[in-house]
Amino acid sequence: MALEIVRTIVGLRARIAEWRVAGDTVGLVPTMGALHRGHASLVELSRRHCRRTVATLFVNPKQFGPREDFARYPRTEDNDRDVLAAAGADLVFAPPTDVVYPTGFATRVDVSGIGDILEGQVRPGFFAGVATVVAKLLLQALPDRAFFGEKDYQQLLVIRRLVKDLDIPVAIEGGPTIRDRDGLALSSRNAYLSAAERAQAPALHAALVRVATRFKDGVDPDVAGAEAKTELFATGFAFVDYLDVRDAETLAAIQPGHCPARVLGAARLGTTRLIDNVAV
Ligand code: PAF
Numbered sequence: 001m002a003l004e005i006v007r008t009i010v011g012l013r014a015r016i017a018e019w020r021v022a023g024d025t026v027g028l029v030p031t032m033g034a035l036h037r038g039h040a041s042l043v044e045l046s047r048r049h050c051r052r053t054v055a056t057l058f059v060n061p062k063q064f065g066p067r068e069d070f071a072r073y074p075r076t077e078d079n080d081r082d083v084l085a086a087a088g089a090d091l092v093f094a095p096p097t098d099v100v101y102p103t104g105f106a107t108r109v110d111v112s113g114i115g116d117i118l119e120g121q122v123r124p125g126f127f128a129g130v131a132t133v134v135a136k137l138l139l140q141a142l143p144d145r146a147f148f149g150e151k152d153y154q155q156l157l158v159i160r161r162l163v164k165d166l167d168i169p170v171a172i173e174g175g176p177t178i179r180d181r182d183g184l185a186l187s188s189r190n191a192y193l194s195a196a197e198r199a200q201a202p203a204l205h206a207a208l209v210r211v212a213t214r215f216k217d218g219v220d221p222d223v224a225g226a227e228a229k230t231e232l233f234a235t236g237f238a239f240v241d242y243l244d245v246r247d248a249e250t251l252a253a254i255q256p257g258h259c260p261a262r263v264l265g266a267a268r269l270g271t272t273r274l275i276d277n278v279a280v
Contacts, residue, residue, distance in 0.1 A: 003085040005092040009140050012093045016054070016141060024051035028143035028170075030134060033057040033094075034074040034188035035083040038178040042147040043087035045175045049145055055084045056137055057094040062101070063129030074191055093141070100136060109135045111158045111165070114251055118264060119154050119275070122241045130155055131162045138168050146170050151177040151185050153262060153277040154251060177276070179205065185276045192272040200269055203235040208263045208278045211245060215263070215280055220256050221245035232267055241266040241273070245280065 006012050016026055027046030031039050039055075046053040057080055064070035077094060084092055108128050114120075115127035138146060148156045160172050178186045183205035184198075193201055207228040214224035221244065229240045246252060248260035261280040266273060 003081050003089060003092055005081065005094055007093075007095050008099060009095070012054070012091075012140055015091055016052075016143075019052045025145075026050055026141065026143040027053045028137065028141050028146040029053060029055040029089070030137050030146065030148070031055060031057060031080075032059045032073065032188065033080045034076050034191070035080045036178075036186045036188065038149055038151060038175075038186040040083055040087040041178050042149060042175045043084060043089050045173065046145065046147050047088045049173070050143070052090045053088065054091045054093055054141055054143065055089045056141075057092060058100060058133065058137075060100075060129060060133040061097065062132055063126050065123055065125060068123075069189075069192075074188060093137075100133065108132055109162060109166075111162050114154070114161055115158045117251060118242055118244070118246075119266065122266065127155070127158050131158060134159055135162060135166060135168070138163070138170050143170055145173050147173050147175055149177060150174045151187065151276065153264060157249070157251065183209075185274075187274065189272060189274070193269065197236075197269045197272060200236045201274060203232060203237070204265055204267055204274050204276050205278070207232050207243065208265050208276055211243065211263045212278050212280045215245050215256070215261065218256055221254065221261075228265075237267045237269055239268040241268070243267070248279065 019026060027050030029042045029046055043053055043055060059073050061070055109131040110128045111131050120127045148159060156174050163172055182202040184202045211224045211228045215221055225243045228243050232240055243265040245261050245263050247254050248262040254261055262277055264277040266275040
């Protein structure tokens with residue numbers, strides 16, 4: 001039987017209310033669809049913590065810049081439903097845009113500080129778009145826990161901040177990045193890569209791992225980052241947006257020897273932008 005799908009907030013809340021009456025805990029896995037094993041792993045993680053799991057499919061227009069890939073972002077709802085059913089989700093919430101942003105919608109959730117640097121600097125408005133839709137999804141579903149991939153590490157920290165600041169009563173859980181065997185982090189945008197670019201793409205993860213090792217060896221983070229950028233250009237990357245070692249919780253700039261740290265990078269191969277990060 002196909003996995004149940006609801007497209008209205010009333011429908012979502014009615015289903016969750018039934019589960020609450022039965023005493024079930026609820027996990028939420030927000031996604032933009034085009035699902036892969038990384039998303040499936042978040043559903044599986046939710047199932048380990050919660051009796052019921054809702055996955056959302058919504059390509060959020062507010063987190064795309066005017067020159068970004070909103071129009072061509074892959075929309076694969078039938079396949080996504082199969083992936084979610086196989087992973088054990090109980091319900092899909094796939095609202096149309098006017099359910100999420102009805103006429104007159106005027107509110108923007110902006111997480112300043114941690115939302116303004118790195119991704120936030122390269123993609124102005126991106127984290128406000130993410131924070132706005134995630135705040136809405138959390139308030140629509142009011143789950144016990146919500147699950148986000150560590151692949152989007154800064155996004156995870158922005159969401160933790162927003163939940164704390166707005167007193168939203170939900171635990172935010174990070175799931176580990178799922179990678180192909182050659183190290184490339186799974187991402188819906190990997191589908192844009194040509195065969196040649198796909199072969200070059202694992203160089204980003206390899207560069208981050210090398211920076212983490214050099215940093216652990218006491219090398220200045222700016223020096224290690226600059227070396228890695230040179231390597232990425234040599235591999236065929238057209239542009240490196242950033243490749244930095246930062247404090248793992250605040251993403252502030254750090255000195256050699258700082259702990260805990262995280263190496264974060266974003267770089268472009270042709271027209272495809274890849275992001276990744278590793279713990280130090
Ligand atoms: O990570 C994503 O897929 C999106 O940014 C999210 C969290 C579903 C919000 O649209």
